[in-house]
Amino acid sequence: MIKLHYNFKDVFRAARLGFSAKKMWIQFLGLLIGVLGYLILSYIAFLVGTEYSFMDIWNQFKFVPLPFGVQFAWFGWIILALSLIWFVGVNLLTVCAVSKVTFEQLRGDEFYEIKEALKFVKSNWKAVLLSPATLALFIIILVAIGILFGLIGKIPYFGELFIGFLWIPIFAVSLFVAYLIVIFFVSFITVPAVVATTKSDTFDSLFELFSVTNEQNWRWLIYQILLLFTMGVATGVLGLFIKYSLGLANWAIGLAMGDKLAAVINNAYCYLPSIPKLPLIPKVYGFFFPQLLAARVPQPLPWSGDIAACLIGIVLYLIFFFLCSYKLAVFSAGQSLIYIDLVKKKDEKDLLEKKEEAEEVVPEKVEAQLKSEDEKPKPRRRATRKRTTGGPTPKKKT
Numbered sequence: 428m429i430k431l432h433y434n435f436k437d438v439f440r441a442a443r444l445g446f447s448a449k450k451m452w453i454q455f456l457g458l459l460i461g462v463l464g465y466l467i468l469s470y471i472a473f474l475v476g477t478e479y480s481f482m483d484i485w486n487q488f489k490f491v492p493l494p495f496g497v498q499f500a501w502f503g504w505i506i507l508a509l510s511l512i513w514f515v516g517v518n519l520l521t522v523c524a525v526s527k528v529t530f531e532q533l534r535g536d537e538f539y540e541i542k543e544a545l546k547f548v549k550s551n552w553k554a555v556l557l558s559p560a561t562l563a564l565f566i567i568i569l570v571a572i573g574i575l576f577g578l579i580g581k582i583p584y585f586g587e588l589f590i591g592f593l594w595i596p597i598f599a600v601s602l603f604v605a606y607l608i609v610i611f612f613v614s615f616i617t618v619p620a621v622v623a624t625t626k627s628d629t630f631d632s633l634f635e636l637f638s639v640t641n642e643q644n645w646r647w648l649i650y651q652i653l654l655l656f657t658m659g660v661a662t663g664v665l666g667l668f669i670k671y672s673l674g675l676a677n678w679a680i681g682l683a684m685g686d687k688l689a690a691v692i693n694n695a696y697c698y699l700p701s702i703p704k705l706p707l708i709p710k711v712y713g714f715f716f717p718q719l720l721a722a723r724v725p726q727p728l729p730w731s732g733d734i735a736a737c738l739i740g741i742v743l744y745l746i747f748f749f750l751c752s753y754k755l756a757v758f759s760a761g762q763s764l765i766y767i768d769l770v771k772k773k774d775e776k777d778l779l780e781k782k783e784e785a786e787e788v789v790p791e792k793v794e795a796q797l798k799s800e801d802e803k804p805k806p807r808r809r810a811t812r813k814r815t816t817g818g819p820t821p822k823k824k825t
Contacts, residue, residue, distance in 0.1 A: 428533065428535040428779055429533045431533070431767065431779070435650060437767075438653045438654050438657060438761055438764060439657055440760075441657050441757045441761030441764060442658075442660070442661040444529055444757075444764075445753060445756035445760045445761075446753065446756070447756065449528060450525045450528055450529070450759065451752045451753055452541065453524050453525050453541060453544065453756075454518075454525060454751075454753075454756050454759070455748055455749065455752040456521065457518045457521025457522075457524075458518065458748045458752060458755070460517050461513065461514040461515075461518050462514065462748075464510065464513040464517065465510045466490060466491060466492075468510030470484060470492060471506055472494075473497075475502065475506065476500040476502060476503015476504065476507070477498065477499055477500070477503060488700055489697075489698045489699065489700060489740075490698065490700070490744065491700045494507055515615070518755070519555050519556065519615065519618075519619055520552055520556075520619075522619040522620075522755065522758070522759045522762070523547075523548050523551070523552075523555050523622055523623050524548045524623075525756055525759035526619050526620045526622075526624070526759045526762060527539075527547050527623040528544050529623075529760040529764075530623050530763050530767075533763070533764075533779055534779050547623075547626075551622050551626060554618070554622045554627060554628050554629045555618060555619055555622050555632075557629045558618045558633055558636065559615055559618065561629060562610055562611040562614055562633070563611060565607060569603070569604050572600075573600070573601070576589075576593070609640070610640055613636065613640055614633075616762065617647075617765075618632050618636060619762065620762035620765070623763060624770075625778065639766070642773045643769045646769065646772065647765070647769060650768070651765070654761040658754055658757045658758060658761070661753070661754070662754045662757070665750060665753055666750055669746060669749075669750060690726045691739065692736075692739065693724075693726055694725050694726060694728060694732070694740075695737075695740040696740070697724075697736070697740070698736070698740030698741070699743060
């Protein structure tokens with residue numbers, strides 16, 4: 428078992444624990460499956476919710492359509508929301524799987540397999556997904572009640588009196604809704620680690636979520652800031668290696684291919700989506716991958732060059748997923764460490780020393796065991812002589 432400090436120092440271990448082929452592969456699969464689902468649903472949303480044709484979507488967005496600056500019909504927004512729910516849900520499950528691998532590694536099991544982690548997620552996925560869904564349902568119900576009160580308030584004379592007399596409970600409920608919204612966003616961060624380390628159901632996960640938020644809120648916030656710093660440094664170092672590795676490959680191959688390679692690489696970058704102009708994002712991408720910010724105009728190439736550019740474009744997506752998989756692996760490992768530390772602080776309980784639950788008894792095994800016991804030869808009983816009543820008892824010889 429790995430010994431922890433049970434303080435902020437443990438958060439920095441996430442960079443080392445996340446740099447694992449096993450964990451990065453799980454996160455990579457989650458990103459790939461999530462993006463494929465998002466790709467299909469977002470294309471459908473653009474086709475039915477906008478005036479875009481398939482070729483318009485392909486020419487502007489290529490593989491990953493981004494809805495920035497696009498107006499959708501209401502049903503288009505619903506389909507787009509489903510695509511985001513799919514992407515977030517898949518990655519929540521993969522974060523839980525990586526958290527489980529990290530937890531078992533901290534307990535000393537370095538050979539915990541990927542299939543065991545996926546089997547664990549398969550049997551505990553409801554707690555991971557239903558915890559934030561339950562919070563969202565409560566928030567929607569309370570907001571709907573508020574809208575209903577607003578409709579009652581439109582009634583002449585009675586409405587304003589009704590709202591005036593109930594203003595204190597209305598304020599209390601509004602404050603509770605604001606609190607639930609905070610818990611809702613915290614659930615996406617903490618619930619996968621809670622399920623992975625305690626194997627809790629939806630109710631227990633929500634209880635732990637409220638407990639951590641109420642009792643360890645400042646420590647939780649500081650640990651999350653430290654984890655963000657760790658993720659940024661670790662991902663930045665790997666990003667630099669990727670940047671200079673691609674530069675080295677372009678330089679070495681370009682010595683022989685010359686401008687031909689430059690044209691193929693230029694067309695390959697055309698397959699990547701445009702970077703949204705959000706705060707800090709252009710600056711970060713401009714430092715690591717300045718090619719993504721340059722104006723990309725496809726150059727005429729023969730059919731072989733177009734195929735090569737398409738293949739390299741797909742590989743660039745996979746490289747980006749590789750970088751993101753490490754970042755998410757650091758995040759998942761860090762959440763496991765943070766929750767273990769917080770439980771130690773608030774409950775004085777070490778989750779790493781918790782014994783495994785007894786293995787569930789399989790009915791087929793019990794039946795086979797009983798059958799084998801029945802087939803065993805039973806020992807013969809020694810015959811006993813019954814005493815007859817009424818006759819004299821024989822005397823022992825001296």
